[in-house]
Amino acid sequence: MAENKISLGLVSGYVLISLYCIAVFTVPLLKKDVVTRMKFAGGNNPLQREAAVPEKRKGLDFYLQGTRSRQIFVVAQEDRAALPQVAKVQAGELLKDINLTGVFSGSDPQAVLENKKTQKTYYVTIGQSIEGFLVEDIQEGKVMLSYQGEKFELYL
Numbered sequence: 102m103a104e105n106k107i108s109l110g111l112v113s114g115y116v117l118i119s120l121y122c123i124a125v126f127t128v129p130l131l132k133k134d135v136v137t138r139m140k141f142a143g144g145n146n147p148l149q150r151e152a153a154v155p156e157k158r159k160g161l162d163f164y165l166q167g168t169r170s171r172q173i174f175v176v177a178q179e180d181r182a183a184l185p186q187v188a189k190v191q192a193g194e195l196l197k198d199i200n201l202t203g204v205f206s207g208s209d210p211q212a213v214l215e216n217k218k219t220q221k222t223y224y225v226t227i228g229q230s231i232e233g234f235l236v237e238d239i240q241e242g243k244v245m246l247s248y249q250g251e252k253f254e255l256y257l
Contacts, residue, residue: 195232201244201255210239214255 202222203213214223214231223231227239237252238245246253 195248196234196246196253196255199232199234199255201257204239204242204244204257206239206241212236212239212244214244 198216198218200215200217201212202215205211205213209226212225214225215221216223216232225231225236227236229236234246234248234253236244237247242257244255246255
């Protein structure tokens with residue numbers, strides 16, 4: 102008997118919750134034309150509400166015309182002159198902190214490189230890069246690196 106009361110209570114609670122959810126989700130769909138937005142009029146009560154005025158939407162052609170008339174991904178010449186000039190760093194300065202500490206030969210050779218300055222160890226294979234240097238080749242006892250077209254070799 103007590104089980105029947107519990108079951109009846111659970112079922113009625115489920116029905117009430119379902120009706121509430123249906124009402125909450127369908128009422129906004131039925132009243133689409135009642136849209137309000139917040140209007141912040143300089144210093145007045147920010148909670149004043151004003152009926153939203155529907156805007157006329159512009160078509161795709163309007164936006165395409167605006168983007169086609171400009172080069173939006175190109176820095177203008179006068180802006181380029183204002184950019185700070187980046188000093189070209191000598192590769193030798195960067196390479197002086199990198200040591201070759203080991204080579205694992207085999208079908209997929211690996212090299213162990215260590216940056217003395219940052220105390221980081223890197224396990225690299227051919228084609229990977231480390232701090233701007235591309236690993237060109239790994240041979241027994243040496244690694245060939247390239248940096249901006251220059252080639253360098255590190256030895257054990």
